[in-house]
Amino acid sequence: MGASSFVPLNMIGVGFIFPFLIASCLSPHLAVAKDGVTRHYTLDVKMQNVTRLCHTRSIVTVNGKYPGPAIVAREGEWFKSDPEAIISQALQTGGGPNVSDAYTINGLPGPLYNCSAKVLEYAAGDGSSKQRPQFKPTLPALNDTSFVTNFSKNLRSLASNNFPANVPTKVDRQFFFTIGLGTNPCDRKNHTCQGPNGTMFAASINNVSFSMPTTALLQAHFTGQSNGVYNPNFPTHPLTRFNYTGNPPNNTMVSNGTKLVVLPFNTSVELILQDTSILGAESHPLHLHGFNFFVVGQGFGNFNPNNDPKNFNLVDPVERNTVGVPSGGWVAIRFLADNPGE
Numbered sequence: 506m507g508a509s510s511f512v513p514l515n516m517i518g519v520g521f522i523f524p525f526l527i528a529s530c531l532s533p534h535l536a537v538a539k540d541g542v543t544r545h546y547t548l549d550v551k552m553q554n555v556t557r558l559c560h561t562r563s564i565v566t567v568n569g570k571y572p573g574p575a576i577v578a579r580e581g582e583w584f585k586s587d588p589e590a591i592i593s594q595a596l597q598t599g600g601g602p603n604v605s606d607a608y609t610i611n612g613l614p615g616p617l618y619n620c621s622a623k624v625l626e627y628a629a630g631d632g633s634s635k636q637r638p639q640f641k642p643t644l645p646a647l648n649d650t651s652f653v654t655n656f657s658k659n660l661r662s663l664a665s666n667n668f669p670a671n672v673p674t675k676v677d678r679q680f681f682f683t684i685g686l687g688t689n690p691c692d693r694k695n696h697t698c699q700g701p702n703g704t705m706f707a708a709s710i711n712n713v714s715f716s717m718p719t720t721a722l723l724q725a726h727f728t729g730q731s732n733g734v735y736n737p738n739f740p741t742h743p744l745t746r747f748n749y750t751g752n753p754p755n756n757t758m759v760s761n762g763t764k765l766v767v768l769p770f771n772t773s774v775e776l777i778l779q780d781t782s783i784l785g786a787e788s789h790p791l792h793l794h795g796f797n798f799f800v801v802g803q804g805f806g807n808f809n810p811n812n813d814p815k816n817f818n819l820v821d822p823v824e825r826n827t828v829g830v831p832s833g834g835w836v837a838i839r840f841l842a843d844n845p846g847e
């Protein structure tokens with residue numbers, strides 16, 4: 506095998522960056538899929554004005570489309586306000602970031618927002634334009650966890666010959682990650698500290714809050730300068746065990762670091778994501794770049810390594826690229842780290 510190529514595998518939720526980096530033993534020029542077919546794409550990636558919910562924003566489009574047709578150029582939620590401004594405001598104040606003011610599926614808001622309803626204007630027989638009241642279904646409350654759980658429990662993949670569910674049955678590496686919020690001390694440098702007790706909110710995984718490096722992680726790997734940029738010692742389990750969803754520890758501080766797990770190419774991974782109640786339980790949606798994964802189990806309270814795996818669905822679980830870690834609960838996912846180029 507020639508040179509190594511590396512796949513950055515970041516899972517990004519609201520403030521979370523997942524610490525995987527996949528080392529590939531394929532040559533970087535060999536962008537060949539498992540089935541040996543080489544596919545060629547022409548992707549015209551450019552900024553373009555896109556309008557949703559009466560707000561127009563310049564956003565990355567692929568072949569003139571948002572979201573893109575063949576690759577997803579911009580993941581995540583649509584905000585009517587500027588998402589960069591929201592992040593920078595949260596970093597500045599030390600408080601929580603504003604939540605999304607517009608929920609979308611595949612980048613589209615659906616007909617239920619006030620602004621989208623305008624699309625349903627029609628011309629009456631006399632030529633005048635009239636608006637009729639729109640029929641709106643009764644939806645569950647945004648915090649109705651029980652409803653959402655019952656609904657999503659019913660989702661299954663087809664697991665047919667045409668659409669097989671290729672769930673990894675053997676697991677090479679297992680990880681247990683706690684996901685949640687903690688605090689950083691107020692460093693008082695040009696910003697306020699609106700977190701609990703005058704601290705700053707900090708998202709963390711296994712109590713490590715990601716410190717953004719100034720050199721790109723992938724670049725550091727390629728140039729062999731990883732040591733100065735990141736440590737490959739991301740903890741596979743929490744260093745301190747506690748009742749993750751029970752009474753929180755008194756010390757809510759997090760540690761900081763640019764830490765990663767480096768996975769050999771084609772490793773099969775099982776990852777348990779456990780919410781913590783340190784600053785209150787919350788549902789944290791997490792996204793895996795470059796891969797789909799299977800959601801093999803989920804539950805409330807603390808994951809039980811003896812009993813819960815018995816109930817994992819390895820037959821027809823849903824295949825996703827984003828999953829919510831249930832508020833005060835856990836979710837188990839499996840994937841094969843076999844994508845040599847994101």
Ligand SMILES: *[C@@H]1O[C@H](CO)[C@@H](O)[C@H](O)[C@H]1NC(C)=O
Pocket residue numbers: 552553554561563
């Ligand atoms: C997008 O809209 C802004 C103002 O609405 C305009 O200045 C800009 O030229 C537009 N950009 C493109 C690529 O059309």
Ligand SMILES: *[C@@H]1O[C@H](CO)[C@@H](O)[C@H](O)[C@H]1NC(C)=O
Pocket residue numbers: 586587590591594603
């Ligand atoms: C966040 O929400 C607050 C309160 O609604 C608002 O005043 C502020 O402008 C918002 N921030 C951004 C960046 O949109």
Ligand SMILES: *[C@@H]1O[C@H](CO)[C@@H](O)[C@H](O)[C@H]1NC(C)=O
Pocket residue numbers: 619
């Ligand atoms: C939608 O419009 C109604 C009636 O004008 C208003 O009461 C409501 O606050 C609006 N909702 C949002 C999300 O703007």
Ligand SMILES: *[C@@H]1O[C@H](CO)[C@@H](O)[C@H](O)[C@H]1NC(C)=O
Pocket residue numbers: 646648649650
């Ligand atoms: C949802 O929020 C409402 C108001 O904020 C509250 O009254 C209700 O108890 C909450 N429901 C759940 C299931 O937490």
Ligand SMILES: *[C@@H]1O[C@H](CO)[C@@H](O)[C@H](O)[C@H]1NC(C)=O
Pocket residue numbers: 651652655
């Ligand atoms: C969800 O299912 C459980 C168990 O079947 C039931 O007790 C609960 O009422 C359901 N919740 C909702 C909101 O339907």
Ligand SMILES: *[C@@H]1O[C@H](CO)[C@@H](O)[C@H](O)[C@H]1NC(C)=O
Pocket residue numbers: 695
């Ligand atoms: C403080 O923050 C403001 C707003 O972000 C910025 O304009 C200013 O340059 C900062 N001052 C220092 C000393 O960093």
Ligand SMILES: *[C@@H]1O[C@H](CO)[C@@H](O)[C@H](O)[C@H]1NC(C)=O
Pocket residue numbers: 701702755757
């Ligand atoms: C905030 O400080 C008070 C008084 O020192 C203490 O009782 C409380 O536990 C602290 N809360 C947090 C979240 O650290």
Ligand SMILES: *[C@@H]1O[C@H](CO)[C@@H](O)[C@H](O)[C@H]1NC(C)=O
Pocket residue numbers: 748750751752
């Ligand atoms: C964890 O905390 C929850 C909620 O307080 C409690 O019900 C549970 O028994 C605790 N678990 C353990 C192992 O202490």
Ligand SMILES: *[C@@H]1O[C@H](CO)[C@@H](O)[C@H](O)[C@H]1NC(C)=O
Pocket residue numbers: 752753754755
């Ligand atoms: C937190 O501190 C209180 C009072 O200092 C103590 O009683 C309690 O046991 C501590 N809780 C934990 C989880 O350490």
Ligand SMILES: *[C@@H]1O[C@H](CO)[C@@H](O)[C@H](O)[C@H]1NC(C)=O
Pocket residue numbers: 712744745747754756757758759760
């Ligand atoms: C997280 O790390 C900080 C800093 O090292 C430490 O003070 C705190 O006790 C740790 N918390 C947990 C839950 O491990």
Ligand SMILES: *[C@@H]1O[C@H](CO)[C@@H](O)[C@H](O)[C@H]1NC(C)=O
Pocket residue numbers: 689690691692758759760761
């Ligand atoms: C983590 O980084 C923040 C921001 O740079 C700093 O204020 C804080 O003291 C650091 N925390 C630890 C435990 O090193």
Ligand SMILES: *[C@@H]1O[C@H](CO)[C@@H](O)[C@H](O)[C@H]1NC(C)=O
Pocket residue numbers: 771773841843
């Ligand atoms: C990757 O692993 C899977 C399952 O373990 C195996 O079937 C496949 O042949 C492997 N692919 C490569 C390129 O090594």
